Amino acid sequence: MRIAFVGLGIMGKHMARNLITAGHEVTVFDIVPAAVDELVRAGATPAGSASAAAATSEITITMLPDGPEVQAAILGPEGVLAGAQAGSAIVDMSSISPLVAQKVGAACAGKGIGFLDAPVSGGEPKAADGTLAIMAGGDAALFERVRPVFDVLGASATLTGPVGAGNVTKLANQIMVACNIAAMGEALVLATKAGLDPEVVFNAVKGGLAGSTVLNAKAPMVINRNFKPGFRIKLHQKDLRNALLAAESMKVSLPLTSLVQQALISLMNSGAGDLDHAAIVTWIEQMAGCEVRKPS
Numbered sequence: 622m623r624i625a626f627v628g629l630g631i632m633g634k635h636m637a638r639n640l641i642t643a644g645h646e647v648t649v650f651d652i653v654p655a656a657v658d659e660l661v662r663a664g665a666t667p668a669g670s671a672s673a674a675a676a677t678s679e680i681t682i683t684m685l686p687d688g689p690e691v692q693a694a695i696l697g698p699e700g701v702l703a704g705a706q707a708g709s710a711i712v713d714m715s716s717i718s719p720l721v722a723q724k725v726g727a728a729c730a731g732k733g734i735g736f737l738d739a740p741v742s743g744g745e746p747k748a749a750d751g752t753l754a755i756m757a758g759g760d761a762a763l764f765e766r767v768r769p770v771f772d773v774l775g776a777s778a779t780l781t782g783p784v785g786a787g788n789v790t791k792l793a794n795q796i797m798v799a800c801n802i803a804a805m806g807e808a809l810v811l812a813t814k815a816g817l818d819p820e821v822v823f824n825a826v827k828g829g830l831a832g833s834t835v836l837n838a839k840a841p842m843v844i845n846r847n848f849k850p851g852f853r854i855k856l857h858q859k860d861l862r863n864a865l866l867a868a869e870s871m872k873v874s875l876p877l878t879s880l881v882q883q884a885l886i887s888l889m890n891s892g893a894g895d896l897d898h899a900a901i902v903t904w905i906e907q908m909a910g911c912e913v914r915k916p917s
């Protein structure tokens with residue numbers, strides 16, 4: 622297929638590369654020229670704008686930080702929608718507010734362009750391996766048309782409802798991940814302060830009910846004091862903000878999410894916004910005066 626890819630950051634660069642490796646003709650655009658150059662070296666065709674990338678493509682994928690960037694890149698004057706051919710499709714794989722996804726979807730429908738919101742879970746390692754979990758919202762026939770592309774990018778792709786449902790599902794995912802990391806932090810701080818080796822504690826519990834993908838990915842990072850992103854604190858803060866705004870519009874109370882959101886804001890103010898979200902643990906460490914590391 623001829624595929625345009627817009628947004629070549631931590632996630633997008635791997636996803637675009639996997640599409641090239643799978644034999645698709647990939648045209649790329651990012652506002653950062655170095656990001657485009659990296660993909661051109663991997664076999665992509667460069668475009669000077671999002672609209673130019675879309676003009677020659679059957680499917681345009683966007684992978685951008687948040688709703689404002691998605692609206693600029695799709696609905697803006699040089700955006701995807703300005704260039705997209707009738708009958709083509711736009712798949713936004715960024716994590717954004719479901720309300721913004723619905724607004725973009727309506728604008729696409731008005732021009733006869735199909736739209737799916739299809740955010741992902743799994744982080745950079747799974748983006749690189751092509752084993753992301755993809756959660757999509759939109760028309761079932763369009764979802765089936767795009768499925769071969771999802772099969773390259775992910776290990777699973779699930780249609781959870783109409784446009785916006787993909788991002789509601791992603792927000793549910795982000796609530797579970799953030800609260801899991803915070804709970805893991807409290808547990809490992811307690812164990813470390815009690816004089817235990819946190820790595821031994823991690824190995825003891827990971828096969829039991831407390832075991833999780835989050836624990837397996839993040840506990841070793843904390844124990845090794847490796848907070849290289851990964852998934853940045855400031856992006857998770859954005860996701861919980863979107864979750865709390867969506868919850869407020871539906872009069873849903875999310876007390877645990879609110880608390881972790883306060884931790885993320887505090888971490889951003891202390892300069893940790895670009896660290897991996899495993900650094901949520903450092904907020905709990907500061908309150909306990911105890912760092913999770915192996916005994917020396």
Ligand code: NAD
Binds near residue numbers: 852
């Ligand atoms: P990133 O900040 O590394 O990459 C975003 C890219 O978009 C950058 O290269 C930036 O230059 C580009 N960009 C911004 N505005 C643009 C515009 N108007 N036109 C073209 N390009 C533009 O972010 P990321 O970590 O790759 O995350 C992308 C999305 O995926 C986010 O919504 C994030 O929440 C979600 N996500 C990330 C991870 C992760 O582990 N990093 C995991 C799951 C989901």
